[in-house]
Amino acid sequence: MNPRVSIFVTCVVDQLFPRVGLAMADVLERAGCLVDFPERQTCCGQPAFNSGYHDDARRVARYFLDVFKDSEYIVVPSGSCTSMITHHYADLFRDSPEWLDRAKQIAPRVWEFSTFLVEVLQITDVGASLETVATYHDSCHALRELQIKEAPRKLLRHVRGLELREMDTAEECCGFGGTFSVKFPGVSGGMARTKIDSIVRTNADVVVSVDSSCLMQIQGALSRAGLPTKTMHLAEVLAAR
Amino acid sequence: MTSLPEANIERTLADANLQLAIYASTGRLMDKRKTAVSAELLPDYQELRTQANAVKKHALDNLDFYLEQFETNVQNVGGHVVYCRDGTEVADFVLKLAKERGAGLLVKSKSMTTEEIDLNERLEHHGLHAVETDLGEYILQLAEERPYHIVAPALHKTRYDVADIFTSKLGVEREIVPENQTRIAREVLREKFLAADIGLTGANFLVADSGAVVLVENEGNARLTSSAPKIHIAVAGIEKIIPRAQDLAVFLKLLGRSATGQHLTVYTSFLSGPRRNGEIDGPDEFYVVLLDNGRTRLLADNEKRQSLYCIRCGACLNICPVYRKIGGHNYPWVYSGPIGAIITPQYQGIGKNPWLPYASSLCGACAEVCPVKIDIPKLLLDLRSEVTATHPKDQKSRIERMSFRVWSWLMTKPKLFEMAGMAASTALANGCGWLRNVPAPLNIGPLRAWISQRDLPVPPPKSFRQLWRTRPNK
Numbered sequence: 001m002n003p004r005v006s007i008f009v010t011c012v013v014d015q016l017f018p019r020v021g022l023a024m025a026d027v028l029e030r031a032g033c034l035v036d037f038p039e040r041q042t043c044c045g046q047p048a049f050n051s052g053y054h055d056d057a058r059r060v061a062r063y064f065l066d067v068f069k070d071s072e073y074i075v076v077p078s079g080s081c082t083s084m085i086t087h088h089y090a091d092l093f094r095d096s097p098e099w100l101d102r103a104k105q106i107a108p109r110v111w112e113f114s115t116f117l118v119e120v121l122q123i124t125d126v127g128a129s130l131e132t133v134a135t136y137h138d139s140c141h142a143l144r145e146l147q148i149k150e151a152p153r154k155l156l157r158h159v160r161g162l163e164l165r166e167m168d169t170a171e172e173c174c175g176f177g178g179t180f181s182v183k184f185p186g187v188s189g190g191m192a193r194t195k196i197d198s199i200v201r202t203n204a205d206v207v208v209s210v211d212s213s214c215l216m217q218i219q220g221a222l223s224r225a226g227l228p229t230k231t232m233h234l235a236e237v238l239a240a241r
Numbered sequence: 242m243t244s245l246p247e248a249n250i251e252r253t254l255a256d257a258n259l260q261l262a263i264y265a266s267t268g269r270l271m272d273k274r275k276t277a278v279s280a281e282l283l284p285d286y287q288e289l290r291t292q293a294n295a296v297k298k299h300a301l302d303n304l305d306f307y308l309e310q311f312e313t314n315v316q317n318v319g320g321h322v323v324y325c326r327d328g329t330e331v332a333d334f335v336l337k338l339a340k341e342r343g344a345g346l347l348v349k350s351k352s353m354t355t356e357e358i359d360l361n362e363r364l365e366h367h368g369l370h371a372v373e374t375d376l377g378e379y380i381l382q383l384a385e386e387r388p389y390h391i392v393a394p395a396l397h398k399t400r401y402d403v404a405d406i407f408t409s410k411l412g413v414e415r416e417i418v419p420e421n422q423t424r425i426a427r428e429v430l431r432e433k434f435l436a437a438d439i440g441l442t443g444a445n446f447l448v449a450d451s452g453a454v455v456l457v458e459n460e461g462n463a464r465l466t467s468s469a470p471k472i473h474i475a476v477a478g479i480e481k482i483i484p485r486a487q488d489l490a491v492f493l494k495l496l497g498r499s500a501t502g503q504h505l506t507v508y509t510s511f512l513s514g515p516r517r518n519g520e521i522d523g524p525d526e527f528y529v530v531l532l533d534n535g536r537t538r539l540l541a542d543n544e545k546r547q548s549l550y551c552i553r554c555g556a557c558l559n560i561c562p563v564y565r566k567i568g569g570h571n572y573p574w575v576y577s578g579p580i581g582a583i584i585t586p587q588y589q590g591i592g593k594n595p596w597l598p599y600a601s602s603l604c605g606a607c608a609e610v611c612p613v614k615i616d617i618p619k620l621l622l623d624l625r626s627e628v629t630a631t632h633p634k635d636q637k638s639r640i641e642r643m644s645f646r647v648w649s650w651l652m653t654k655p656k657l658f659e660m661a662g663m664a665a666s667t668a669l670a671n672g673c674g675w676l677r678n679v680p681a682p683l684n685i686g687p688l689r690a691w692i693s694q695r696d697l698p699v700p701p702p703k704s705f706r707q708l709w710r711t712r713p714n715k
Binding site: 009011013014015016017021025037039040041042043045048049050051052054056059060063088091140141144145171172173175176177178179180181182184185186187188189190191192194216217219220223224 | 250251254264562563567596598600601602604605606608609619622625626628629630641642645646648649650651652653655658662665666674675677686687690693695696698700701703704705706707709712
């Protein structure tokens with residue numbers, strides 16, 4: 001049986017890092033999924049929710065629930081957006097039973113990419129190969145809201161030629177935090193620099209994460225510091241062969 | 242309205258020595274905690290947290306009952322309970338008592354609750370001198386600063402700073418060895434203990450079923466403060482109540498470990514009432530001052546009531562990446578870090594520091610280490626929505642509100658969203674990769690803030706949806 005997977009690429013990947021979405025589609029197809037991209041999709045509503053604009057967030061969330069209502073599986077290249085849908089929609093719709101019900105119905109079908117591979121498809125070796133030394137950044141919402149710690153690491157350990165080297169602050173926030181990054185730029189930038197110090201200490205060539213927005217923050221800081229270290233979304237690593 | 246102390250935050254970030262002091266000290270406390278609660282050393286850590294949360298919830302849901310029980314039991318052992326609405330009432334009570342007993346000197350052990358109401362300043366204003374006896378607090382009293390951290394008040398001071406403070410304020414020879422500095426403080430403070438008429442402490446727990454005040458400390462100064470002078474006053478928030486002495490088996494296991502990684506602190510004192518006939522130690526008079534100061538307002542809200550579960554261990558400060566950058570003094574009140582960010586707006590009103598709930602990347606590390614499981618990120622999110630609901634009138638807030646309105650509309654119009662993306666891509670497309678600058682007309686607001694710290698990704702010529710349309714079927 002080939003699972004039917006609708007990919008929700010997130011607004012960040014759609015607009016800024018389309019190659020991550022393409023890589024995810026490739027990996028899912030190679031794993032035997034029938035992948036479709038519902039073209040009406042946009043965003044999960046998290047930016048408004050996290051900034052305190054719940055009405056605006058609800059408008060976008062209702063739209064999301066409508067676009068994906070018939071999807072069998074919804075796979076997302078982001079822990080943060082996944083958690084928005086599976087955890088925070090319930091809070092957002094606490095006063096509207098009809099939408100709360102729809103949010104609860106969709107939640108079990110929404111999967112963060114690495115967890116979908118490991119837990120649903122039960123695949124840890126996707127047949128990828130990449131000659132590199134990688135370090136994995138635990139993005140906060142994936143780690144603490146979805147308890148994603150082992151799945152991405154299992155997948156990385158099975159990539160031929162890749163050495164996984166842990167950094168000492170893998171679980172420390174990169175400082176992105178959505179609008180936090182521009183409301184408190186100095187603090188956010190300082191957090192990013194603490195993070196890249198730790199990355200540099202590993203001597204890794206590449207930083208891997210399951211969230212493109214963390215990687216945008218980390219790559220932005222690496223690039224500003226003139227460091228050669230690159231960032232890659234897990235999907236890009238797994239698509240490499 | 243108190244606005245964001247941007248310049249002060251910048252100064253803290255730019256001070257390399259201070260940054261190192263904060264990062265190293267919080268890091269040490271964090272590491273010690275991590276070891277102390279590890280599965281090998283404390284296998285039932287998660288169960289203890291669940292239990293602590295349940296006890297606190299029960300105690301606060303039934304606070305009226307337990308406060309009465311506590312009061313009765315304190316009276317039964319010869320003590321007195323005094324209820325105070327705010328700092329003024331606490332100061333009035335202490336001053337009146339001091340006047341009646343002819344007291345001229347007061348010694349104090351570390352207490353965040355008295356910091357919260359500026360008690361020292363209030364007493365000093367009326368001529369009653371209060372001396373801090375916790376080493377960190379004493380250093381800060383000499384330096385005329387407020388605590389930098391809930392547990393380690395002088396965390397930002399290096400031993401060289403302390404040497405300078407002692408030299409200028411005590412007139413002693415410059416001394417940079419911490420042990421010798423402690424000896425200097427000890428000599429001064431020993432005199433104060435012996436001369437003081439009143440000892441004033443806080444309280445870590447108030448035990449309802451026995452009327453006991455429990456104090457947890459490492460220096461022994463709280464025990465001296467509560468036993469050497471003739472009068473002992475303990476000032477505590479009403480939320481410090483726990484139902485039974487046996488609940489301490491849960492809380493004492495968690496408090497020391499979460500705060501400093503200690504299995505137990507060096508001293509744990511159970512104080513119930515004044516000295517009885519035939520006893521050698523203890524005060525002649527024993528008072529417990531129960532402070533509201535906004536707490537009943539939090540109690541009224543079912544969701545936010547959990548903010549009162551806090552046992553002031555400071556673990557959320559140590560692990561908070563924001564606290565570790567901006568330190569304790571940039572928070573507008575004595576309570577700093579994540580716990581400060583949620584209780585300050587609730588105690589003082591959401592309109593006073595509307596920026597505070599936003600001073601977090603919502604990384605959730607605080608909730609992970611909280612021994613009583615306060616869902617701090619959720620409360621921050623709730624408070625943010627309260628801030629926007631007040632419709633702040635400043636220009637920045639108005640622009641932001643309008644932007645999100647437009648954005649949310651755009652996000653339900655995929656075609657327009659696509660076109661907006663293409664426009665942004667064209668505007669920034671001067672090559673590919675990462676930009677160090679953005680062209681002048683765009684160098685405003687969020688883009689300017691972003692580019693001040695990091696390079697900016699150039700939106701690629703084609704978005705995912707555009708690439709998907711031409712993707713060959715595999």
